[in-house]
Amino acid sequence: MSAPILSVQDLRVYYYTEAGAVKAVDGVTLDVARGMKMGLVGESGCGKSTMAMAFMRLIKPPGRIESGQVVLDGTDLVPLSEDRMRRVRLNEISLIPQGAMNSLNPVARVRKQIIDGIQDHNGRFSRAELNDRVEEVLEAVDLRPEVADMFPHELSGGMKQRVCVAIAISMRPKVIIADEPTSALDVVVQRQVMETIQRLQQELGISMILIGHDMGLMAQSIEHLAVMYSGRLAELAEVNAIFEEPLHPYTQLLISTLPVLGAKGVFRGIPGITPSLLSPPPGCLFHPRCPQAQEICQHKVPTWQEIRPGRWVACHKYEV
């Protein structure tokens, strides 16, 4: 097996607040293989968006990458200078941010926004080359070339989202991080946008990390799924395996809350609320809500380990 395109080692991101350090990402280790579609799910506030920002090296004070490595195709991004990082962004790794369609500049035409990104991160191209590239990326996301000369308010939500995808792929990066790319869209538009992203991902051989909390969307669009809870990973495996046989009690609960066609009107939630990251409970962070918690879970943090080939889990149930 070839080396992973993105390899994250013991990544920690803390936010320093007056009340203390918030451990938003607390020791995450994972590999993303070349061309893989990886999903990352978790409840709001579990650190999944922080992780995306850390991969892009976009954590702003009071936040800081505390320690760990983010190795993209052999280069650790964490110690890079801001100048070099700027050339990595968009060229090698790009982000479709949450609510991306609202991130477009309302007073600039689509063409200018795509060109801005390219010039800012890559430097010299002739006007003609840039315009060719604009047309090419718009076509890639199924938008008509006329869209280049429109303003964002003239576009529908789905079209704006496509423009954001076009910007993200404009330099053919190796990795795309999509942070809830379709959360504000209708089901039909959502399906269409996801299908576009997937087609591009395949055609261009880009690796994708899809972040979200919608297990349905994950089931439809990714191959490997990582489940995050309160800043740490709970489980990571191939998506079918997770749906068929979830190992971590949190994943089991998450899957049991899903609406499926067969079981109408059965509602289950996960009891309790997520712990405060300022004063997290000792031991396993999930133990206060865990129906299978044992004595050891209250004081010892479970180890993140591969218990079977391709199946990672952090739970005392599986520790020998």
Place this chain on the structure above:
Amino acid sequence: MTPTLELRDVTKVYSGGLFKRRSTVALEKNYISVGGEHPTIVAIAGESGSGKTTMGMLMLGFIEPTSGQVLYKGQDLWALPKPAWTEFRREVQAIFQDPFEVYNPFYKVDHVLMVPIRKFGLAHTRAQEHDLIERALTSVGLRPDETLGRYPHQLSGGQRQRITVARALLLDPKVIIADEPVSMIDASLRATVLKSLRLLRDEAGISILYITHDLATAYHICDEIMVLYQGTVAEAGDVDSVIQAPKHPYTQLLVGSIPWPDPKRKWGQDAVLTQADVFHVETKGCKFAPRCARAMDICRESPPPLFQTEAGRAVTCYLYKDAPVLDGSEIGKVLGQNGRGAAEATRDGVVPKPGVPQVGLPG
């Protein structure tokens, strides 16, 4: 029995544009009633621009119809005398999409529960007030000692939304209009809110209009569904049959696009056309025809009427042109059929999958 709320031949046109006069028909000749003899949960489903939120706003008396009538207990809402209007404001409650925006972040959550009690003079003493609040919170599955005295940011989205459900409940309403009540809540907490909506119907006898674009949750809590497309009814009927065997090509597209949380149940392979793809097309026939793979000549000629394909089911599509035609005002014949009785049977008796621990709701 006169329904609590009724739309009769209601059309709503938004006109605007500073330089170019533009008007958009948000809702066209709609009939629907909520709050009849049996409490039911009716889903109004559709994409953005289908008119579903407009329908909710009309029913809440926030906007006036362009033509047609909104009736409250048989009386025109916009000609109600003041006392009856106050009564309407108490009996018809709303739950909104964003469970954070309804709170003032500087007040404790108690505030949002106190205001309606004082406004409507529901309690005479502090103790009574407290008692009412505790009862309302308990009935949506929240523990008063864990919720009262806290600020909105200290609660989860699910808890916040359940407090707004409790607030609606305080006033002992007959009808609740819930506009996308769970779309902003984490998937893992949605179940708690949906369950409390279900309790409102079963325990408090409240009818709910559940406005959503999420057919998966609609399927789980509703008895009946009306699918809107650009302001007109595409399909209406019992929710089980509509979701499991959609008849209108538009409903089929919607159902086919639900991201079911099951890797084995993938989205279909058929091409998907969205509103934006065909935006420029003007049609005098069926509004869905430009996006429809099965459109026939007749579809582009004249808009299809409502065909009653079976008891409790109507579809606005020429594919079913052999079925008897219903007048728009007769939609009650379809939606009234599948009251609570039908849904009751399937509600509780479902066995959870083995191997997955079953967990109750908190509180």
